[in-house]
Amino acid sequence: MSRIDSAINIDDLKRMAKRRLPKIMFDFIEGGAEDEVGLRTNANAFRDLRLVPRYYIDTAKREQKATLFGRTYASPFGIAPTGMAGAFRKDAELYLAQAAQEADVPYLMSGASNASMEQGAKLAGKNLWFQIYGAKNRSFQLDLVKRAIDLGLTTIAVTCDVPVSSNRERNRRNGFVRPLRMTLPTILEAMLHPAWVINYYRSGGLPMLGNWERYGEKNATPDQVADLFAKQTPDPSQVWGDIEAIRNAFPGKLLLKGVMHPEDARIATGMGVDGLIVSNHGGRQLDMMPSPLDMLPMIRAAVGPDVPLLLDSGVRRGSDIVAALCMGADFVMTGRATLYGATAGGLEGVKKAVSILQREIDLVMGQLGAVNLAALGPQYLLETVRAEEERRNTGAMVGRR
Numbered sequence: 001m002s003r004i005d006s007a008i009n010i011d012d013l014k015r016m017a018k019r020r021l022p023k024i025m026f027d028f029i030e031g032g033a034e035d036e037v038g039l040r041t042n043a044n045a046f047r048d049l050r051l052v053p054r055y056y057i058d059t060a061k062r063e064q065k066a067t068l069f070g071r072t073y074a075s076p077f078g079i080a081p082t083g084m085a086g087a088f089r090k091d092a093e094l095y096l097a098q099a100a101q102e103a104d105v106p107y108l109m110s111g112a113s114n115a116s117m118e119q120g121a122k123l124a125g126k127n128l129w130f131q132i133y134g135a136k137n138r139s140f141q142l143d144l145v146k147r148a149i150d151l152g153l154t155t156i157a158v159t160c161d162v163p164v165s166s167n168r169e170r171n172r173r174n175g176f177v178r179p180l181r182m183t184l185p186t187i188l189e190a191m192l193h194p195a196w197v198i199n200y201y202r203s204g205g206l207p208m209l210g211n212w213e214r215y216g217e218k219n220a221t222p223d224q225v226a227d228l229f230a231k232q233t234p235d236p237s238q239v240w241g242d243i244e245a246i247r248n249a250f251p252g253k254l255l256l257k258g259v260m261h262p263e264d265a266r267i268a269t270g271m272g273v274d275g276l277i278v279s280n281h282g283g284r285q286l287d288m289m290p291s292p293l294d295m296l297p298m299i300r301a302a303v304g305p306d307v308p309l310l311l312d313s314g315v316r317r318g319s320d321i322v323a324a325l326c327m328g329a330d331f332v333m334t335g336r337a338t339l340y341g342a343t344a345g346g347l348e349g350v351k352k353a354v355s356i357l358q359r360e361i362d363l364v365m366g367q368l369g370a371v372n373l374a375a376l377g378p379q380y381l382l383e384t385v386r387a388e389e390e391r392r393n394t395g396a397m398v399g400r401r
Helices: 010-020 023-030 037-048 092-103 117-127 138-150 169-174 184-190 194-202 222-232 240-249 262-270 292-303 318-326 336-368 382-400
Strands: 066-068 071-073 077-079 107-109 128-133 155-159 253-259 275-278 309-311 331-334
Touching (some): 010 023, 023 169, 037 292, 037 318, 077 107, 092 107, 092 117, 092 336, 107 117, 117 138, 128 138, 138 240, 155 240, 253 262, 262 292, 292 309, 292 318, 318 331
Parallel strands (some): 077 331, 107 128, 128 155, 155 253
């Protein structure tokens, strides 16, 4: 049995990734904004939710296929964008793309990925989606849209929740900023992870931002392209008109990622956005935001039953995915879970992360009494069961009078 095969859950892959990476790199993956209240909020939203099972239902032939935008996937989750993944393990995004193709789930490649969307499409095919950050030079974001069209990508997502850079204090303390400031303690700690250090420098050090390379000067270094990206994004001048321009330019399915307010959800769907990703950027932007899971019912009520809603942030278990579906999501995305896998074991690690989540979904559905995803819904939530029983008991008391 390989080391990756010994992983039982996503936390096992997380521990393996932590052992492999220097602290400065692992903290970039794991950290949030400011006091990291948002990280705990996301985790606690899932931990505080309770599912109430039903029994003596034939669930011997369970299946977890999910249909989104007319395409049926093997499972109701996909791989969320995680920037700079190639810094944690060389070619990490290509492993994510290949694993997505093999597992038949979507991979939303980050706009800050080290591999390019062209490289990802060769491995993931129609399973590749692409994420776009708004740029100060609008021609860059529209060119990214054009490249996605030329590749035949069916779905892109525009991230709206990064109007300004966030205050990620872990990164600042570690010197993981632009330009990189490596302190002596950071360098000495990194030496405790020789395998990563050797691979990092053997691969040439800081990897190129593959999607932005063509927008830099001829023969620009990875550092120079990273500086260009940092100057272009975030762009606080982005407005709804920029989303409208992307909507007009892209004929496929357009998602808006990072929606947390019901009114923003109404505006987006009113201008033709095809679906929303309810997300607080994994707790990495505004620290005091509520969890996406808590906002999901309000956003569902705002847009109605027909608009596809996806959810990310804080997803670490198959039970989290099932809970989100019961709360009104149509699909779920997870970023850190698969990134732990890629960091710990490359392609094998990503495949292990996906298989862990699929197995957990299957077992939770069997425990609940749900034979397929259509059977899931609010009827399994403790809050719904309690409200229904209170209504019934109140009616019974009135009847006795």
